[in-house]
Amino acid sequence: MNQPPNRRILLIDDTPSIHEDFRKILTPVQEQTPELDDMEMALFGDAVKPRAQAFELDSAYGGREGLELIEKAMAQKLPYALAFVDMRMPQGWDGAQTIEELWKVDPQLQVVVCTAYSDYSWEELLFRLQAHDRLLILKKPFDNIEVQQMANTLTAKWEMARRASLQTSQLERLVEQRTQALTQASQALQLEIDERKQLESQLVQSEKLASLGQLAAGVAHEINNPVGFISSNLGTLDSYFKQLQQMLDAYRQAEELIASGESLEQLKTLRTGMDLEFLKEDVPILIRESKEGIGRVVQIVKDLKDFSRVDNDQSWQWANLQQGIDSTLNIVASELKYKADVIKQYQALPEIECLASQINQVVMNLIINAAQAMGPERGTITISNGVEGKNVWLEVADNGCGIAPQSLQKIFDPFFTTKPVGEGTGLGLSLSYGIVKKHHGNISVSSELGKGTIFRVVLPIRQTAV
Ligand SMILES: Nc1ncnc2c1ncn2[C@@H]1O[C@H](COP(=O)(O)OP(=O)(O)O)[C@@H](O)[C@H]1O
Ligand SMILES: [Mg+2]
Structure with missing residues (x-):
């Protein structure tokens, strides 16, 4: 200027x-x-x-x-x-x-x-x-003075025009800068809003988990006792009944000898009236079914306990995720045998700092869900993993039934299940969610109805002092 x-x-x-x-x-x-x-x-x-x-x-x-x-x-x-x-x-x-x-x-x-x-x-x-x-x-x-004055005023005019245009372009630049700053600010704001929304939904999710965790811990504790004695009583009942049966058989054989006339008739009417033969067959079946039922309750209580992390005496350790996946695959091999082929796409992974058995549980839930998503036709489950910066990732992909869009937001909710009673408790994914969050990681899903589902778990290699 x-x-x-x-x-x-x-x-x-x-x-x-x-x-x-x-x-x-x-x-x-x-x-x-x-x-x-x-x-x-x-x-x-x-x-x-x-x-x-x-x-x-x-x-x-x-x-x-x-x-x-x-x-x-x-x-x-x-x-x-x-x-x-x-x-x-x-x-x-x-x-x-x-x-x-x-x-x-x-x-x-x-x-x-x-x-x-x-x-x-x-x-x-x-x-x-x-x-x-x-x-x-x-x-x-x-006229000389005419020329001189023209030169004076026109050069001055040129100068003024130059200043004006300089000022204009400076103003334009300022406006441009401000606009840019504003755009940046609004982008940052949008980011913050998005982040907040995400945090909020995470908070809701973990609130839900926390309150349910407390409830579950209480319920599990309350149920544990009666389940314990029902289960042990059923065992005892079973063996008592076997003895009773022997006793009954002995009485049956002695029936003709010990009783005469009237009382013999009485015994016979009683026996046929209550259909003793049927009872003898049916009671053990009832006991067996009750035992199975109680077994299922025990499993649910165990899930609930895991879920509420009551038995949480694990310690953090450095573990190899791939070994975890492989041993989990061994455990669920019988579940998978008739349902799906497993394809492994592993990359070299560093050990990660984790609660290994809990991570295994996550993997197991994902694999079993994938197997259960298969229809009558044999499917494929692809397990892949890799490193990404300071994290490792694991994906379990299946070509099963997929998840309906309206269910997608609920699958991590405790007790949300689309499976028949007895097959699903709806706790697997909420449990997994809790475990992954405890590791400061992230679990996400993408799914297409009728095509298949991909679950992705991202875990930090090192648990920084959070
Ligand atoms: N791989 C999958 N394919 C299709 N649906 C799935 C898959 N994984 C989970 N889901 C859906 O999410 C629900 C919740 O899963 P989960 O929490 O493991 O409970 P559960 O398996 O006991 O039903 C399932 O009932 C199912 O509807
Ligand atoms: Mg499940």
Whole structure:
């Protein structure tokens, strides 16, 4: 902004004497009067009277030569503020064409047309040049003071235009910067909102888990006792009944011998009335079924306990995820045998800091779910894993039934199941979710109904002190 004012002027005229005239007017030789200057300094100090600033005048004797000078000036970033252009130049371009060409290269250039007579009417000329605000007309013969004042005011005008455009572009830049900052801020805000939403839903999920965990711990504890004695009583009952049966058989055989007449009849009616033969067969079946039922309750209580982490005396250790997967696969081999082929796509993994048996449990849940998702046709379960920065990831993909969109948000909810009673408790995934969160990891799912499902678990290699 603080450049010295631009006093550069170009004169384009084919008459050499005109150039001399202009030079005298615009660049007069300053008289050297050192004595006078000294006296002036002594009298007035530094506040010497201002001298008109000198112009820098360049000459061209034809339109093309003028254009070349303008081009050179532009290339050197030293533009002219003003050009005086003769209208009538019989050789080459006339004034109008010259001005057109000059403005193509330097649209900011102020121009004065100098003329005694013209081949155009003024209207024609102004219409042709379409730039009434940068063009003045100087009629020959001209007055010195006219030329001088035109030079003064037009160079000043050029200067003002330059400042204005600088300010405008600075303003534009500022607006641009502000807009950018605003856009960034709004993006950051959106990110924060998204993050918050995600955190909120995670919070809801873990709240649910926590409250359910407490409930489950209580219930499991309460149920454990009665389940314990029912189960042991059933065992005892079973063996008592076997003994009773032997006893009954013995009585049956002795029936004819010990009783006579009336009481024998009584015994027979009783026996057939209660269908003793059927009872003898059915009681063991009832006992067996009850034992199975109790077994199932025990399993549920165990799941609940795992879920509420009651028996949580595990310690953190460094373990190999692949070994975990393989041993889990061994355990569930019989479940998988008739349902699916397993494809392993392993990459070398570092050991991770984890509660190994809990991680195994996650893997087991995912694999069993995948197997249970298969229809009558044999399917494929693909287990893959890898490293990603400071995490390892594990994916269990199946080509089973897939998950309906409306179920997708609920699958991690405790007790959400689409499986028949006895097959699903709806605890597997919520349990897994809790375990993965405890490891500061993440579990996610993508699924297409009828095509299959992919579960992805991401676990940090190292548990930083959180
Ligand atoms: N691989 C899968 N394919 C299809 N559905 C699945 C899969 N894994 C989980 N689900 C759905 O999520 C529900 C909850 O799973 P989970 O918590 O393990 O409970 P459960 O298996 O006892 O039903 C399942 O009932 C099922 O609807
Ligand atoms: Mg399950």
